[in-house]
Amino acid sequence: MKFQNNKDLAEAQYYLKMLDDFCKSGQVKIPDPTGVAMPWNLKEDPLKDYLIHLFTLKVTIPETGEEVQKFMRQVVNSKIKSKVFYDCVGKFIVECVHHMRFQRQRAWTESHRADDVLDWTPFKRMDEQVWLPLIDQLEQEHQEDGFDKSFFLKLMAGDGASKPENWERLVRDWKVCIDHQVWNKLKDFISLRQNNFETGLVRMMDQITRNMKTKGVSEQRAVQAWELMTNGWTETEFERRLNQVKIQDKYPEIKEIVAKMGRVADANGKDRLTIASGVEMKMEHSAGSDIEGITVGDDLNSLLPLELAQYSDEDMEGLFIYKYRTRRLQTFRYKSEMSKPSRKLGFTHASRKGPMIVCLDTSASMYGTPERISSTLISLLEETAEDLERDCFLIDFSVSTRAIDLMAKRKAERLKRIGITVMETYESSGIPGTSGTSGISESSGTSEIPASSAGVFSDGQAHTGRGVRRQPTTTHLPFIGGGTSAKKMMNQMFDLLDNDGLHYVNAEVLWITDFLIPNPPQQMLARFKEYKETGTRFYGIRIVRDDDKEPNEWKDYFNRIYTIKYRPLRRY
Numbered sequence: 001m002k003f004q005n006n007k008d009l010a011e012a013q014y015y016l017k018m019l020d021d022f023c024k025s026g027q028v029k030i031p032d033p034t035g036v037a038m039p040w041n042l043k044e045d046p047l048k049d050y051l052i053h054l055f056t057l058k059v060t061i062p063e064t065g066e067e068v069q070k071f072m073r074q075v076v077n078s079k080i081k082s083k084v085f086y087d088c089v090g091k092f093i094v095e096c097v098h099h100m101r102f103q104r105q106r107a108w109t110e111s112h113r114a115d116d117v118l119d120w121t122p123f124k125r126m127d128e129q130v131w132l133p134l135i136d137q138l139e140q141e142h143q144e145d146g147f148d149k150s151f152f153l154k155l156m157a158g159d160g161a162s163k164p165e166n167w168e169r170l171v172r173d174w175k176v177c178i179d180h181q182v183w184n185k186l187k188d189f190i191s192l193r194q195n196n197f198e199t200g201l202v203r204m205m206d207q208i209t210r211n212m213k214t215k216g217v218s219e220q221r222a223v224q225a226w227e228l229m230t231n232g233w234t235e236t237e238f239e240r241r242l243n244q245v246k247i248q249d250k251y252p253e254i255k256e257i258v259a260k261m262g263r264v265a266d267a268n269g270k271d272r273l274t275i276a277s278g279v280e281m282k283m284e285h286s287a288g289s290d291i292e293g294i295t296v297g298d299d300l301n302s303l304l305p306l307e308l309a310q311y312s313d314e315d316m317e318g319l320f321i322y323k324y325r326t327r328r329l330q331t332f333r334y335k336s337e338m339s340k341p342s343r344k345l346g347f348t349h350a351s352r353k354g355p356m357i358v359c360l361d362t363s364a365s366m367y368g369t370p371e372r373i374s375s376t377l378i379s380l381l382e383e384t385a386e387d388l389e390r391d392c393f394l395i396d397f398s399v400s401t402r403a404i405d406l407m408a409k410r411k412a413e414r415l416k417r418i419g420i421t422v423m424e425t426y427e428s429s430g431i432p433g434t435s436g437t438s439g440i441s442e443s444s445g446t447s448e449i450p451a452s453s454a455g456v457f458s459d460g461q462a463h464t465g466r467g468v469r470r471q472p473t474t475t476h477l478p479f480i481g482g483g484t485s486a487k488k489m490m491n492q493m494f495d496l497l498d499n500d501g502l503h504y505v506n507a508e509v510l511w512i513t514d515f516l517i518p519n520p521p522q523q524m525l526a527r528f529k530e531y532k533e534t535g536t537r538f539y540g541i542r543i544v545r546d547d548d549k550e551p552n553e554w555k556d557y558f559n560r561i562y563t564i565k566y567r568p569l570r571r572y
Helices: 007-025 046-055 072-077 079-117 128-145 149-156 164-215 219-228 235-245 253-261 305-312 317-325 369-388 406-417 486-498 522-533
Strands: 058-060 067-069 272-283 290-297 329-335 337-348 356-361 392-397 401-405 508-513 537-545 560-566
Touching: 007 046, 007 072, 007 079, 046 079, 046 164, 067 072, 072 079, 079 164, 079 219, 079 406, 128 149, 128 164, 149 164, 164 219, 164 235, 219 235, 219 369, 235 369, 253 369, 253 508, 253 537, 253 560, 305 317, 305 329, 317 329, 356 369, 356 486, 369 392, 369 406, 369 508, 369 537, 369 560, 392 406, 392 486, 401 406, 401 486, 486 522, 522 537
Parallel strands: 356 392, 356 508, 508 537, 537 560
Antiparallel strands: 058 067, 272 337, 290 329, 392 401
């Protein structure tokens, strides 16, 4: 799968990087333009200047008279306000980028018209009826951009119109005026919308906060609901998404498993000091041992006769002293092996944060309440993975299997909310560890997954390792029915854990299923235990009906399996 060039993202990513840094740290950071796809070269950047103004906007607190930054405190202290701020400002950036592109296209056309003037014949240039209307036109179009009509009238008077350097000067000043016009148009665009935008931004952030207080919603749930919204903010949509995430109150196992999956690296990410002790053989220079050869040094007891002769010679005494001070005297090398106790200090590096891998059963038995429980759980895991800066992958399985990069999907949905759409093409790609010849589809048939994270990766695919790639999706997972195959899913799971031979450390795997799964081959179960013994933790959530009494034969392979029982809705 490859993505077409997305101009919106290419031109907006410089400003979105500024916005992202501000939302994370509350600080204004100017990105390095090196390596950023910016097809234009503005000497001035009105959009960047406005963003700096917005980020550093100050207000005075009436009670104390203290002057504080208006938005910095809000985005740092409140995660939901940070989300709202990013989406609102991101939409404004995309609007400005659209306007900027239009102005550059107009300027590009006019710039080519200016270049055509240099190709005029000398006879045409000297015609006053040609160059005089041109100067009048430039004065009308670019008077506010600094075009000096009187100067060029004097320059072209007499035989001035016949001189090529005068026309080059005219074209050069013309292009400078074109650049100024682009900047001024963008400044006007921003200034016309600035007040309404800032008022709407404040209103939106206050509305969200007020809505949370009225309904008694925690910030974590508000963030979940906000991330689930795809069509922009409406109070009705926000309420609907809140009802969707409230299901976690009914099943406390959801929060418990998320806390388990959200562990950090050993020693809280810090290196640990270690002391190693033992016995080692050390080579010592000793005069009483066997001669092994000749070396250089300053050991006077092991001097070669040649060096002793130099010492006894008055004329060579200075050279001897020099060689002694620089440790260059030729001496016998002796060998003596001695066993001595040793102690060494070292550091054990903290383990890397491994990925969070969710294996979701999408068979017919998981339709309904299990589906709603799964959706809430996955949204919580996504939020946790983003906070911990960990990879998070989803493997949905039944009769077929596909792997999804949830972090790439999340980034793509964020871009979609701010108005950046993706033009994608479909192309199957082979994945290690899977059978078949059409991408990630299994023997059940070929299935294409719509791409959603253009610009996030250079080739438009979600990377899980140096050679392993997974395709993101924005669609909700279909519960396609049929039986449940663990073999295909486990192959995908091992493929992700292996990471092209660079085994993940501190990885967590979660199975969301009813565990009515036939046992796979023994070699796969043995590999399952091998990953478990080497630090990978396996958890499971067994979602079954309240009258289920089937034994779970998988519990010995997992660190822990949680059971959620629900009462199905009966319709007559």
